[in-house]
Amino acid sequence: MAVKLAVIYYSATGTVESMARRIAETAEAAGAEVRLRHVAELAPQEAIDSNDAWRAHVEAVADEPKAEVDDIVWADAVLFGTPTRYGNVASQLKQYLDSLSGPWSQGLLADKAYAGFTSSQTAHGGQETTLLALYNSVHHFGGIIVSPGYTDGSKFVDGNPYGVSHVTGASNDAPLTDTETTALDHLTHRVLRIAGKLAA
């Protein structure tokens, strides 16, 4: 049976979205059933309008499906994506996590495979702390955190054993390179493999 993967993310200016799309494409190519879902935007319109890239991204995903509580309940595996916000999870994704108390109280978030991906502007700007903060919630779910570790030679290149991360740089728009797409592909395949074993 195909593994059901939910890719649930927040992105303001499209970087984390590009990571999420890569994961979804890789997972579908591997035979998984995928729900790619962005969480609801919470920022006031005036804040969004103050940043051209942010406004353009909000408009670009306006007609795409938003994450619902059922998307995580449905999934065998969940990959969460968030930009780094002061070394932490973006409030928009946190709001989604905070909406899950119903299924959490019924044990419906437990026993799934979880991992995370993030982006930040600077190389030491809090990617690892963001992923670890994200995983606090997964512990409370009773989820199985599938960290990539250094389980593949490529992990010595991207260098993040906690998940996958990308640095957007001074202009905050550096595209993904082979290093990040390789790391995303490795994480996706690893999460699908472990989720398949958990579901067996």
Ligand SMILES: Cc1cc2nc3c(=O)[nH]c(=O)nc-3n(C[C@H](O)[C@H](O)[C@H](O)COP(=O)(O)O)c2cc1C
């Ligand atoms: C409120 C706020 C806080 C941020 N905090 C950090 C930070 O702690 N470290 C860092 O390197 N970048 C930080 N950034 C930059 C974002 O992480 C970066 O713009 C983001 O990864 C881009 O992802 P996106 O295109 O998916 O929105 C911050 C940006 C904002 C708006």
